[in-house]
Amino acid sequence: MRISDILRVKGDQVVTVTPDATVERLLGVLAEHRIGAVVVSRDGTTVDGIVSERDVVRALAGKGAGILALPVSEIQTTQVRTVSPEAQVEDVERLMTLRRFRHVPVTADGRLAGVVSIGDVVKHRIEQLETERSTLEGYITGERT
Numbered sequence: 001m002r003i004s005d006i007l008r009v010k011g012d013q014v015v016t017v018t019p020d021a022t023v024e025r026l027l028g029v030l031a032e033h034r035i036g037a038v039v040v041s042r043d044g045t046t047v048d049g050i051v052s053e054r055d056v057v058r059a060l061a062g063k064g065a066g067i068l069a070l071p072v073s074e075i076q077t078t079q080v081r082t083v084s085p086e087a088q089v090e091d092v093e094r095l096m097t098l099r100r101f102r103h104v105p106v107t108a109d110g111r112l113a114g115v116v117s118i119g120d121v122v123k124h125r126i127e128q129l130e131t132e133r134s135t136l137e138g139y140i141t142g143e144r145t
Helices: 003-009 021-031 053-063 067-070 090-101 119-142
Strands: 037-040 049-052 104-108 111-117
Touching: 003 090, 003 111, 003 119, 021 067, 021 119, 037 111, 049 053, 049 104, 053 067, 053 090, 053 119, 090 104, 090 119
Parallel strands: none
Antiparallel strands: 037 049, 104 111
């Protein structure tokens, strides 16, 4: 299965913030959308960075509550790994596990096409395992031929 299959079910909406948005504004966006990370983008279509709850926690631990007034660009991750819609889910799962990412932007022709979270990948894997179990159970009980 490809990432585009996950996006077809999940949708391709991407929540973004601009690099000059404050960390306080970022926290409001995360809470409003009930998400763990947002793409940082000057124009809403390209990836300038990504910032997550983890980034905020690390910045708070290192610099204190004063970070709330800082621009997101001060705490964002700028070396962002992206994947294409044609990427295999298993390859993205491996990337996320090895690199300890929870969110990966999906780009097509240099433009944002979605975001895939570790939760999306796990959900896909569970559905895949349930289908396999059901198929095997059907063969064993004779309900499928």
